[in-house]
Amino acid sequence: MKIDLNPMLKPKSVAIVGASRNPDKVGNVILKNYIDAGYSGKLYPINPNADSVLGLKAYKSVLDVEGRIDVAVIAVPAEIVPKVLTECGKAKVKSAVVVSGGFAEVGEIALQEEIVRIARKYHMPMLGPNCLGVMDTRSRTDTLFLPTYKISRPQVGYVSFMSQSGAVGSTVLDVIAGEGFGLSKFISYGNAADLDEVDLLKYLMNDSETKVIVMYIEGIKRGKEFVELARKVTKKKPVIVLKAGRTSAGSIAAHSHTAALAGDYAVQEAIFKQFGFSVAEDLSELVYFAKIFASETEPRGNRIAVVTNGGGAGVLTADAIASSRHMKLAQFSARTRRLLGSKMPKLVNIANPLDLAGDAGDKRYEDAITAISEDENTDMIAIIVLFQTPGADSTVSAGIVHLKETVDKPIVVMSTGVGYTQAQKVQLESGGVPVYDSPASLVSSLEALLEYADFLKRQA
Amino acid sequence: MALMEYMHAKRLLDRYAIHSIPSKYVFDAEDAVAFAGGKSIAMKLISGKALHKSKAGLVKLNLNSKEDIERAYADLRERGRSIKQYKIIAQKMAEPGVESIIGGNTDAQFGKMLLIGLGGIYVETFGDTQLRLCPITKNDAIDMINNLRSKDILTSGGKSLDMLAGLLMKTSRLLVGNPKIRELDLNPVILRDSSYDVVDIRVLL
Numbered sequence: 288m289k290i291d292l293n294p295m296l297k298p299k300s301v302a303i304v305g306a307s308r309n310p311d312k313v314g315n316v317i318l319k320n321y322i323d324a325g326y327s328g329k330l331y332p333i334n335p336n337a338d339s340v341l342g343l344k345a346y347k348s349v350l351d352v353e354g355r356i357d358v359a360v361i362a363v364p365a366e367i368v369p370k371v372l373t374e375c376g377k378a379k380v381k382s383a384v385v386v387s388g389g390f391a392e393v394g395e396i397a398l399q400e401e402i403v404r405i406a407r408k409y410h411m412p413m414l415g416p417n418c419l420g421v422m423d424t425r426s427r428t429d430t431l432f433l434p435t436y437k438i439s440r441p442q443v444g445y446v447s448f449m450s451q452s453g454a455v456g457s458t459v460l461d462v463i464a465g466e467g468f469g470l471s472k473f474i475s476y477g478n479a480a481d482l483d484e485v486d487l488l489k490y491l492m493n494d495s496e497t498k499v500i501v502m503y504i505e506g507i508k509r510g511k512e513f514v515e516l517a518r519k520v521t522k523k524k525p526v527i528v529l530k531a532g533r534t535s536a537g538s539i540a541a542h543s544h545t546a547a548l549a550g551d552y553a554v555q556e557a558i559f560k561q562f563g564f565s566v567a568e569d570l571s572e573l574v575y576f577a578k579i580f581a582s583e584t585e586p587r588g589n590r591i592a593v594v595t596n597g598g599g600a601g602v603l604t605a606d607a608i609a610s611s612r613h614m615k616l617a618q619f620s621a622r623t624r625r626l627l628g629s630k631m632p633k634l635v636n637i638a639n640p641l642d643l644a645g646d647a648g649d650k651r652y653e654d655a656i657t658a659i660s661e662d663e664n665t666d667m668i669a670i671i672v673l674f675q676t677p678g679a680d681s682t683v684s685a686g687i688v689h690l691k692e693t694v695d696k697p698i699v700v701m702s703t704g705v706g707y708t709q710a711q712k713v714q715l716e717s718g719g720v721p722v723y724d725s726p727a728s729l730v731s732s733l734e735a736l737l738e739y740a741d742f743l744k745r746q747a
Numbered sequence: 748m749a750l751m752e753y754m755h756a757k758r759l760l761d762r763y764a765i766h767s768i769p770s771k772y773v774f775d776a777e778d779a780v781a782f783a784g785g786k787s788i789a790m791k792l793i794s795g796k797a798l799h800k801s802k803a804g805l806v807k808l809n810l811n812s813k814e815d816i817e818r819a820y821a822d823l824r825e826r827g828r829s830i831k832q833y834k835i836i837a838q839k840m841a842e843p844g845v846e847s848i849i850g851g852n853t854d855a856q857f858g859k860m861l862l863i864g865l866g867g868i869y870v871e872t873f874g875d876t877q878l879r880l881c882p883i884t885k886n887d888a889i890d891m892i893n894n895l896r897s898k899d900i901l902t903s904g905g906k907s908l909d910m911l912a913g914l915l916m917k918t919s920r921l922l923v924g925n926p927k928i929r930e931l932d933l934n935p936v937i938l939r940d941s942s943y944d945v946v947d948i949r950v951l952l
Contacts, residue, residue, distance in 0.1 A: 510856030545850025
C-alpha cells in the first residue's frame with residue numbers, strides 16, 4: 288500500500304494532543320515551537336482541562352474539532368494513547384505522531400501492538416512511539432519538544448535526515464544548524480512500530496525537496512523490502528548511513544568461519560556498500576559526508592590538487608591523501624607548471640601541494656586555482672586557508688566562492704580555527720563551498736563522493 | 748545443523764564447475780596408498796563434531812611414502828576412536844599458492860551472504876574479508892576483490908582477477924540455487940596465477 292506522508296510533513300492543520308498550559312510539559316513546548324517557527328496552518332491544542340493554551344482556543348478532544356486534521360501530535364501518558372488514537376481515527380485524522388514513550392522500549396509490547404492495530408484500522412500512518420517526530424523547514428512543521436533556545440534549527444536546504452534515535456537526531460540537527468548546507472526534513476521514528484525505515488526511506492527517495500538522504504539506524508526490520516528499496520534509492524540520490532551496533536555482533540556461537548565473520552553488523556554494512564550507500568564511521572563523519580554531497584559536485588577521478596598558505600598543513604593533507612584507500616595527489620602537467628611559474632612569485636615552489644606562502648592574498652589564490660582548474664591531471668581541488676596568516680582574509684573567501692561558480696571540479700576548503708575562521712567558514716559555506724577543519728575529514732569526504740560517483744558509473 | 752557428506756558436497760561443487768581437489772574416502776592404509784599412486788597426498792579425519800580440523804591435529808599433509816601414509820592412517824584412526832562417527836579422506840596435495848576462504852552464510856533478515864577473505868584458517872587474524880548479498884553481479888564480484896587489502900596477493904597482481912571473480916559468481920549461484928544450505932566454507936581455497944583448488948569443503952544444512 289502506498290503511504291502518503293505529506294499530511295504529516297506538510298500539514299495544513301495540526302492537533303497537539305496533550306497541549307498543556309504548563310510550559311515545562313512536552314505538549315506545551317511542541318505547541319510553542321509551532322508558533323515560534325511561524326507555522327502558517329491551523330493549530331488545534333487538545334486539552335480537556337483548559338479553554339485556551341498559549342492564546343489559542345483549546346478543544347477537549349480531536350472529535351470536537353470541526354475542520355479536518357492532517358496530523359495529530361500526541362504527547363500524553365502511554366496508557367491514554369490508545370484512547371486518543373481511536374478518537375483520531377474516528378475524527379478521520381490523516382496521520383499521527385506519537386511522541387510519548389512507555390511502549391516496547393520499556394517492555395510494554397502489548398500496548399505498542401495495540402496502538403499499531405488502531406492506527407492501521409483507521410489507515411492512519413503513525414510515527415513513533417517514543418520519538419521526536421518530524422521537522423520540515425519549508426512547511427515549518429516542528430514537533431520536536433526541544434526548546435529553540437537549547438537546540439538551533441537548521442536553515443532551509445536539501446538534506447533530509449531520518450534517525451531512529453531521538454537523542455542522536457537532535458544532536459546532529461544542532462550540528463547541522465551550524466553548517467551552511469541546511470536541512471529539508473528531519474524524521475525521528477523511535478520504536479518504528481508502524482512507519483519504519485523502509486517507509487521513510489521510500490518517502491525521502493521520492494521527495495523532490497530531498498537531494499541527499501542521511502540516516503542513523505539501529506536495526507532493519509524488513510530485510511527483503513529494505514534490499515529492494517536499497518537497489519533503487521542510490522540510483523536517484525546519495526544516501527549516507529550510520530549504523531549502530533558494530534560491537535554487538537556475533538554473540539551466537541557460529542558453526543563455520545564464514546558465519547563467525549558474517550555477524551549482523553557486518554552483513555548490514557556489506558549490504559549498504561553493495562548498494563552504494565556511503566557508510567559513515569561516526570556522527571561527525573555523517574555530517575561531513577552530508578556536506579560534500581550537498582555541494583552537488585561530481586568528481587571525474589581521484590587526483591587531488593592541494594593549494595595552501597601553510598607548508599605544514601599542506602604536508603598533513605598530502606599525508607592524509609597518501610594513506611587513503613583511493614585518493615592520489617595530482618601530478619601537474621607541464622603546461623600547468625609553466626602557467627603557475629609565470630603567475631607565482633619566485634618564493635613559490637611549483638609542486639603539489641602548492642605552497643603559496645603565508646603572505647598569499649586573494650590574487651595569488653585566484654591565479655593558482657584558475658591555473659590548476661584547467662589542469663588535465665587534476666580532478667578535485669583542496670584549498671587550505673589558514674586565516675591566522677597575515678595575507679588571508681575575507682577577500683580570499685569571496686574569491687573562492689566566485690571561482691566555485693566557474694570551475695566544474697569539486698572545490699573544498701580546509702581551514703582550522705575558531706573566531707575569525709568560523710566567520711569565514713560561514714561565508715564560504717553560504718557560497719556553496721564545503722569547509723572542513725581537518726585533512727582527514729576533508730579526504731574521507733572527497734573519497735565518499737568519489738566512491739558514490741564510481742558506484743553510479745558501474746550501474747550505468 | 749547437519750554437515751553434508753564430504754563427497755556429496757564435492758559433487759555439488761562439481762555441478763557448479765567449482766574445482767575441488769581430487770578426494771576419496773579410504774577405509775584402510777592400502778586404500779590410501781593406492782589412491783596416492785606414488786604421489787604426495789593429504790589425509791583428513793572428517794566428523795560432524797570436529798570443526799577445526801587443523802587445530803585438532805586431524806589433518807596430515809605431504810604424505811610421500813607408503814610408510815608416511817600408513818603411520819598417518821593409524822594415527823588418524825586412533826584419534827577417531829574418541830569421536831564416534833568419522834571418516835578418513837585422502838586428497839591429492841594442492842600445488843602451492845595463496846590461501847583464501849570463500850564462504851556463504853544465511854542471514855535471517857537478508858538471506859544468502861557471500862564472503863571472501865585472505866588467509867584460510869588465519870582469516871580471523873587478518874580480518875581482510877568482503878561480504879555481499881547474493882546473487883552477486885560481475886561488478887559486485889570485482890568490487891569485492893578490489894576492496895580487499897590483499898587483492899594483489901590473491902590475484903597474482905591482477906592476473907587472475909577474472910578467474911577469482913568467476914569463482915565468486917559460481918559460489919553465489921550455488922548458494923542461491925540451494926536454499927537449504929545454511930553455511931558454506933570453502934576453506935582453504937588455494938589460489939595461484941590462473942588456477943586454483945578448493946581444498947576443504949564444509950556445507951552445513
